[in-house]
Amino acid sequence: MLMSSTEFFSHLPPKECAKCGEVMDEMHECYANKCVDCESDIQ
Secondary structure (H helix, E strand, C coil): CCCCHHHHHHCCCCCECCCCCCECCCCCCCCCCCCHHHHHCCC
16 A cells, blocks of 8 residues: 555655754755755865
């Protein structure tokens, strides 16, 4: 039996920064994978 889309999305783990691992606040239509602090670091 297939899981409903609502149930699927409610069970996803929180989004984490790809660099430091900090849990990020998710925003509508935001595809960023780094937190604000890591994004602003000079590379």
